[in-house]
Amino acid sequence: MMKPLLNTCAALLLVSIALVTTAQAKMAHGNHKGSNKSLLAECLKPAALPSPNCGRVPTAVFGPKGKLYVVFSQHGHIYLTTSDDKGKTFQSSIVVNRKPERIYDDGENRPKIVLGKSGEIYVSWTHKTPGRYSGDVRFSRSLDGGITFNTPITVNSDRAIISHRFESMSLDEKGRVYLIWIDKRDKIKAKENQQKYAGVSLYYAVSDNSGESFRPNQKLVDHSCECCRIAVDQDSAGRVVALWRHVYPDNIRDHAIAYVSPENSPIQGMPIRATDDAWQIDGCPHHGPDLSIDSENRAHLAWFTQGEKNKGLMYGRFDFKNEKTSLVHSIDNSPSASRPQVQVMGDRIYLMWKKLNGEQIDLLISRSSDEGKNWSKPEMIATTKNGSDHPDWLVHDDELYASWHTQSEGLRLISVTE
Numbered sequence: 001m002m003k004p005l006l007n008t009c010a011a012l013l014l015v016s017i018a019l020v021t022t023a024q025a026k027m028a029h030g031n032h033k034g035s036n037k038s039l040l041a042e043c044l045k046p047a048a049l050p051s052p053n054c055g056r057v058p059t060a061v062f063g064p065k066g067k068l069y070v071v072f073s074q075h076g077h078i079y080l081t082t083s084d085d086k087g088k089t090f091q092s093s094i095v096v097n098r099k100p101e102r103i104y105d106d107g108e109n110r111p112k113i114v115l116g117k118s119g120e121i122y123v124s125w126t127h128k129t130p131g132r133y134s135g136d137v138r139f140s141r142s143l144d145g146g147i148t149f150n151t152p153i154t155v156n157s158d159r160a161i162i163s164h165r166f167e168s169m170s171l172d173e174k175g176r177v178y179l180i181w182i183d184k185r186d187k188i189k190a191k192e193n194q195q196k197y198a199g200v201s202l203y204y205a206v207s208d209n210s211g212e213s214f215r216p217n218q219k220l221v222d223h224s225c226e227c228c229r230i231a232v233d234q235d236s237a238g239r240v241v242a243l244w245r246h247v248y249p250d251n252i253r254d255h256a257i258a259y260v261s262p263e264n265s266p267i268q269g270m271p272i273r274a275t276d277d278a279w280q281i282d283g284c285p286h287h288g289p290d291l292s293i294d295s296e297n298r299a300h301l302a303w304f305t306q307g308e309k310n311k312g313l314m315y316g317r318f319d320f321k322n323e324k325t326s327l328v329h330s331i332d333n334s335p336s337a338s339r340p341q342v343q344v345m346g347d348r349i350y351l352m353w354k355k356l357n358g359e360q361i362d363l364l365i366s367r368s369s370d371e372g373k374n375w376s377k378p379e380m381i382a383t384t385k386n387g388s389d390h391p392d393w394l395v396h397d398d399e400l401y402a403s404w405h406t407q408s409e410g411l412r413l414i415s416v417t418e
Contacts, residue, residue: 050074050077050079050093052072052081052405057111058070059112059113059392062396066084066086068413070090071123077098078096079093080113080149094146097138104126104128108390109166109229114171121142121146122140122169122177124137124139124169125167126164126181131161137179155217157217160185164185165181166227166230172234174238181202182225184200184226186201199222202219202224202244203217204220204260221258223246224246225245226284227286228287231289233299235293241257243255243257244289246273248273251282252278254275255289257272258272274316277307278309290342292343292344294344299318300318302351312332313331314340338354339390339391348367351366351367352393361385363381364378367418382412386406388405398417400416
């Protein structure tokens with residue numbers, strides 16, 4: 001009686017494997033042009049797997065002399081690869097976590113990489129634990145240029161099978177490593193005590209020994225949104241700033257900004273409300289903000305909202321001196337626009353976002369040459385007909401690139417500097 005069931009399961013397994021293989025095969029070299037059939041052949045080559053084109057959610061950063069470092073998720077591993085020609089070709093991938101594990105690898109919840117001043121390579125990601133929407137923040141480092149990585153450690157001290165996810169990573173002026181994440185431990189405690197608790201918490205941990213270990217977890221704030229990415233950047237003095245979607249009274253989901261203290265005490269007056277869209281929603285939009293700080297320590301923000309005051313993709317400039325956001329500007333309020341990114345380059349500011357245009361997804365940018373007061377008309381810099389990841393900005397010296405991973409074209413770097 002069990003044989004037909006086993007045959008059916010085996011058939012379903014074969015179909016599932018075929019679908020996964022086909023999906024991975026569509027992700028090929030960023031500069032490779034051709035049909036999906038040729039891309040399939042490329043991704044099935046042993047030398048092409050693992051690769052940032054066949055894997056998921058590649059995240060990149062430029063290092064010294066223009067070397068590109070990319071981390072990505074594939075087959076339960078985080079891998080690192082490098083490129084000396086801006087992503088046209090990649091070196092063989094190095095595994096970060098030797099023991100495979102379940103990994104969150106969607107656009108909002110992806111591996112991160114930052115480079116230290118002395119050649120250190122720091123990598124973080126979120127491990128899926130058995131509970132629903134649960135996870136742990138994971139970290140590993142390399143002190144030999146990416147040849148080998150230390151055994152990964154779990155950074156969150158709370159080990160309950162709950163959400164410790166959506167981590168972001170940054171370095172300050174002293175080379176300290178910061179990990180900031182969304183954490184559910186206080187919501188669980190409130191529930192046990194029959195208390196109301198809107199949203200969840202933000203926690204963080206700091207390492208002052210090049211990632212060898214982390215200080216005890218510190219709470220940054222109560223009542224953050226549950227599943228939006230946290231944006232981080234550094235000011236002109238190298239201090240770490242975080243921007244996130246926050247839960248305000250009456251379930252208003254706008255954004256808050258704060259300096260993150262390297263010590264075991266919060267910074268007075270933080271956080272500060274950074275956006276005021278009056279978006280009342282009982283749930284997380286799963287659509288986090290972006291942040292770029294200029295030489296005057298003004299924070300340039302990009303975000304998504306469906307509030308009473310503003311709708312769609314928005315830009316604004318937050319000034320810590322007067323604790324206000326000015327120059328609020330609608331980037332794109334069409335229903336198919338998403339994932340706004342902002343980047344300051346000298347006296348210019350760049351915005352980038354995705355937009356579904358009929359049967360294809362376009363990647364658009366807009367420029368401002370007067371500190372965000374006026375903006376150029378949207379310009380399409382790339383397009384794809386299949387699925388795509390979130391775009392990101394990459395800076396190398398005075399050059400700015402758009403980094404975009406798509407199913408059909410793989411990982412692409414597109415120069416946008418005038």
